[in-house]
Amino acid sequence: MMTPVQQVVMAIIQITVLVSIILLIVPLMTFAERKVIGYIQVRLGATRQAGGIRGFAAGINKLSWAMGRIPILSFFRGLPVFAADGLKLLLKEDIVPDRADRFVFVIAPVICMIPAFATFAVICFYPGTLFTFPTTFPIIGGLPFTGFLTDINVGLLYIMAVGSIGVYGIVLGGWASNSKYPLLGGLRSAAQIISYEIPLSLSLLVAVVLSGTLNFRELSLYLAGVPMVTAAGEIVQMPLIAAIPLFFGFFFYITCGFAETNRVPFDLAEAETELVSGFHTEYSGMKFAWFMLAEYANMMAVSAIAAGFFLGGHYLLPFGLQRFVPDSIPFLAQPSLLFFFGKVFFLLFTFLWVRATLPRYRYDQLMSVGWKWLIPVTLVNLVIAATIRLIF
């Protein structure tokens, strides 16, 4: 067992690693958004830095121009843009509107961002030890570095509880701007989150009902089809037929996830062409960047949950199909960080892909889709899952 000091140090190290990964992936996502949507729209996206004809920027530009000759690698031209983007947002003038509610205006992006980051506390990236610190390390020498921060047994509850706080940031930001378009955007967002919280929870309940646990790590392992030992000592394995509600549940969850993260086709809160930019019309500089961070971190969280619950988590095949991969195959049969992140990145790509393809729902249509369509369907799915659980 670890001493309290060791626990604290370990937690700090893990949090630092996690937050840096998020903070790295989020700007990379903004870069990927440009490039993916650019490629889809038969153009190139970002390819270069601004800069003089001499010096560092020019060197990078030259390098990326050479990179352009190589397929696939040419996708990563203009990669330094993400750093420039962040720098720009940091250095930009921070404007607070004259009649805005100053305190709320400043606090709103923080409210938006903190829950988005807090969600990652219970997400399990790897169900076990990634590596062990060498014994030469002070304090933490010889301790394992696990693929998850905490392993609490109400992980899902925590996710749903924390995740629903983020909308307050949007509502308050829209309200505090003291401007009409942000107000409309904030109100839309409030209504939207309330409507979609229910089908989101219902679709996640499928996983809970099937596995019987709220622990993220156990959930993901069980739903991947791995035989598990219960507290009573029985060996349980997910029946194959449970893949059916899981499969549909995945789509429902992803749909609700789009709505929760305010992405197209449900980006009504910041509808570019209707409400100019919705709730963050009046925001600029770092405060705007926090909203962005929150949005992309939310996307990552949704992707990670979807990957962990529905897409087989750390194993290769989703929906419990992993059992057909014989254990004798060395790499593919084992859980891996690579599989998990591969699925997360694919889902993140899907966010961008959908954004480039679909139009936007109207406000009332979004509501009707949520209430009249998604809630009944997820309920039916839940009943099916419960039936399967009961019978098998």
Add this chain to the structure above:
Amino acid sequence: MFKNEELEINLGPQHPSTHGVLRVKLRLDGETIVKCTPIVGYLHRGVEKICENKTFFQGQVWTDRMDYVAAVSNNLGWAESVEKLFGIHVPRRAHYVRTMMTELNRISSHLLWLGTHALDIGAMTVFLYAFREREQILDCFESFCGARLTTTAFRIGGLREDIPPGFIKQVQAFQDRFLDCIDEYETLLTENRIWKRRTIGIAPINADECIAFGVTGPVLRAAGVKYDVRKAFPYAAYAEMNFEIPTRTEADTYARYLVRLEEFRQSHHIIQQCIDGLPEGNVMAKIPKVLKSEVNEIYHPIEAPKGELGYYLVGEKGGQNPYRFHVRGPSFVNLQALPQMTEGRLLADVIAAIGTLDVVLGEVDR
């Protein structure tokens, strides 16, 4: 028990989806529109007054700048109305080339409409796909007359020069791939459930209201009225062309979308006929270097991409410039119907309605 308060909100003049500097004053009850008042004039440059002080030759460059996405159509209207005022007989080859260019321009204008309309409703990618084809058309314009947007394409009495070598090949290359491109747009939009929900039944205006408000063009045709100036009062070489007037009866945004898509195909068909049947001969009528008009007044409408574009010209005896010049811009007249289409509906529908009316503020304000 509850206090109802209406919110007044200005959509524009700076707004991403008002397509220029249109300002719409909206009174909202929640997100429902109680009153909608379009306010125009932010781009008023006095084109009519300017043209009254320019010669008939010079006037053409101002028509480029009214409906700048359909400059060739405007040029055609100007050239034809001056020719009508003077009674100039234009060679047949010039008519064919004019028809071809105008139809290309109709496609390019509709492409811009399609792209921006889809973008307003949230579909980003159609915009770029539409601009890909539009770019090819603009390349054709560039090789024909040297400019891409403000074309000043035609001259009074015909064309400045004959078509350049290789031009037909260039247009044919566009023709060959354009039908596939229409299918791409349709894949992204026509059957898409979100697109259908956003457009079906939105911003309706029936045939009687259209006629009452003087609304013309695809909006009128989507209401089931088979009226097209190209058929009703043929000009240029349209009398010799074989094409259909696409109509729908639903009179909503989706119907207008389908009508315009069908117009793509009809324009494609007309261009093909122009290429195949392009007659030989000179392209410029013999006209004096100084045009001095007789006392006459004419109103010459053409079917611009947005609807009936009419030029009203009054000629003075011996005058080198028009005594009076008036433009009946289709966008200007069509925009009148906006309150009719949006009142009692939702805020997002205003965006769809402005998009589906296809207004260009350069023409509204002139």
Add this chain to the structure above:
Amino acid sequence: MSILKKLLPLDIASGMKLTGKYFGRNFLQANRSKKHIHITVEYPETPISIAPRFRGRLQMLRDEQGEIKCVCCLACEKICPTQVITISKGKKEGRKTPFPTRYDFEMERCIFCEFCVESCGFDSIILNHQFELAAYNREDFSIGMEGQFQDMFRVSPVGQHSISSTKNPDSPDYT
């Protein structure tokens, strides 16, 4: 059937397929391969094609002897819809026809309609292929016969990329 159609998002799937196809094609192909999938051009590095009739900036021409061809008939000044051309007539030793002592072209108002070139009976002006017409001062837009940068006979140093490289604009036979 219709319920099934409503349940299964095939319409969305076909749209995703199309956009996915374009992404895949662009992703797998080098940006600068022979066949471009993308329509954008990396402009300063990649040369772009200009149609022969392109209407760029006004430029005066010289004849074989290096003489200015313009004879000050004022046809261009008269026809210009925006009055950007100002000409002063003058005489020059050993030349029969009048000689422009001043030929001003105010590019900021020019609308590139090519009426001036059309009206010129002596082929003494053209609109060249220059499209990079930016400048740092308003005064730099008024182009005359003299001046370091605003010479009517030369292209501006800003527009190095926009002249097709095959033709030398300084040569007298440039058309």
Add this chain to the structure above:
Amino acid sequence: MPITKVWIEEGCIVCNACEAECPDVFHVTADSCHIKADARIDGQEDENRSSKSVLQNGLQSSLETSIIAAAVACPVNVIQYEQIISQIPIEPPKIEVEVAIEVITSVVPMVAETEPALAKVQSVISETITSAPKPRITEVWIDEGCIVCNACEAECPEVFHVTADSCHIKADVRLDGKENENRFEKSKIKQVLGESLVEKIISAAAGCPVDVIKYGVFGDVPKIEKKLDAVHDHSPDAVRSFVWDIAAAPNRVVVMPKTIPLPSLRTFLAEQEAQKIADEAKWQKQLADYEINKTKALGENKEPPKAPVRPAPKKDDNDMIAPVPASADAPELLYLREKLGASVQEIFQQSGELVCQVAPEAILEALVLCKDDPALKFEMLVDETATHYPVADEFKFSIVYHLTSLSRQRRLRLRILIPENYDVESAVSVYPGANWLEREVFDMFGIRFKNHPDLRRILCPDDWEGYPLRKEYPTLGLGQREIDFREDRSGVLMRLSLEKAGNLNINLKKPEAN
């Protein structure tokens, strides 16, 4: 001096410059330039290269200046003319004699006392005048447009005196001894000074940047080169600045129309009738002239003049047939006249368009009829606009309604003529689409419409003054900053004036923007 003959030599470039200068004589077609038949005495029009066409007597002196202007404007100098030139171009010598007497009497009063002496002096003077080899400046004046640049005073301080806001001719050189602004009024110079100051005055006039100094000279003008015109090469780093070239600024006065271009069958027929009568009268006069000349020539045993030829109607090789109004035969127009009766003022067709002019009081009735009558059924009002006729007496505006029948595919133009301050009945109750169109007419012309639901300005701001499309409204907007589009942006004029100032040792300051 009347011009008798005009012809065009080889080398015409069909540049149209001559027609712009003198449209009465020259007529430029697509590929050649003609002398008009009306101007020629033989009444024919051909390409007229090298054959000298004789102008009609009446036109010879009246068109003199414009023909000379056209000849000067010709870029290739192919327009030639024959002119009757009198011997002494400038200057009646009588004035000089008077001046001389005055000078002499004032300078040598002692001599003038005796009559024979005076006669002697007079004879001397007349001798000097007729044989005078030396030139004399007789009068100096300053035209409009002086920019008070001080250049003339630097050149010739004896004559010119530049004050703060104007330029004067000094009192002591003037014959009348007064000093004033001296615009238009040619001030006579004292004869004594006339000779000595010739070079100075001429160089001052040449040095004037706006060329407003004019002088009358007697005798041969000494050749003084305009130094500044010769310069056209200069170093690229010359000072560049903004100088307003006032002389080149276009005239911004509103030119009001002189005619009433209101197409009308009645007017057209009346004009044609009048033209026919005038032509006939002209022809009769030509015949009569010929008869007189013939008898006169026969009486003097000279060769009789050619018989006049009746000029054939002008034929152009253009693809252009000017559309003329024709009487109405369209059933719509006839039906309208039958239905509306006396309120229809005129019906006709022109350019294939149907026009029906009704009384302004009956316009609503006419619109209702057009819309609802099953025989007409003009469902749509496509356009409504107005035209301003400031010259006309009985009316000031015409309002036209363009109606289209979608079902029958016909168009009709209804027209009313209204005086100033007449409130027209609004068409909105019949055609709701007229709303914005009438607002535009109100905005642009100030015509008010009765019973219009929302008569506000539409394109102009609400507080705009004036009605822009009226003819008296200037093209340069009211209250707009005057921008001289011909300002010296490339700095040529500035450079010239700076150089000149440098030559004259004047420090020209750069004007400051206020």
